[in-house]
Amino acid sequence: MKLHLGSDHGGLALRALLAEVLSAAGHEIVGVAGPTEAGVSVDYPDVAVELCARVLADGPGSCGILICGTGQGMAMSANKIAGIRAAVVSDCFSARMAREHNDANILCLGQRVLGDELAKLIVETFLAAEFEGGRHARRVAKLDAAGGS
Numbered sequence: 001m002k003l004h005l006g007s008d009h010g011g012l013a014l015r016a017l018l019a020e021v022l023s024a025a026g027h028e029i030v031g032v033a034g035p036t037e038a039g040v041s042v043d044y045p046d047v048a049v050e051l052c053a054r055v056l057a058d059g060p061g062s063c064g065i066l067i068c069g070t071g072q073g074m075a076m077s078a079n080k081i082a083g084i085r086a087a088v089v090s091d092c093f094s095a096r097m098a099r100e101h102n103d104a105n106i107l108c109l110g111q112r113v114l115g116d117e118l119a120k121l122i123v124e125t126f127l128a129a130e131f132e133g134g135r136h137a138r139r140v141a142k143l144d145a146a147g148g149s
């Protein structure tokens with residue numbers, strides 16, 4: 001799975017941690033969006049748009065993780081883009097369901113909401129889960145047909 005990571009300043013530390021952990025676990029991180037040093041303030045919609053464009057360009061099977069203070073701004077921005085299904089997740093059950101039922105291609109996390117260990121577990125769960133298809137495929141097709149708002 002091609003994996004992209006992005007954050008604003010409010011998610012920079014968690015993004016750096018996840019980059020390290022995911023690389024060590026053998027995941028291929030193909031792109032990183034957002035500031036590279038602390039103290040640089042950016043606007044989360046800019047990062048979300050950049051990262052989502054890369055995920056869409058990579059085609060099906062690629063996915064992204066967007067981190068800001070709460071995950072909310074990133075998800076709101078990402079879900080404006082056709083073909084993106086972004087889920088703000090704070091627990092492992094929702095992480096699994098977001099993939100299995102909603103075929104989420106973007107996971108949004110809040111650095112100011114989650115502890116590091118929970119964030120790592122959520123990411124692990126999200127990446128390990130697979131879309132179930134079947135009745136969920138019909139619903140996701142309707143969701144995609146509705147487009148970005």
Ligand code: RB5
Nearest residue numbers: 010068069070072073074
């Ligand atoms: C930045 O201070 C903060 O507003 C942003 O990271 C995010 O939480 C917005 O949703």
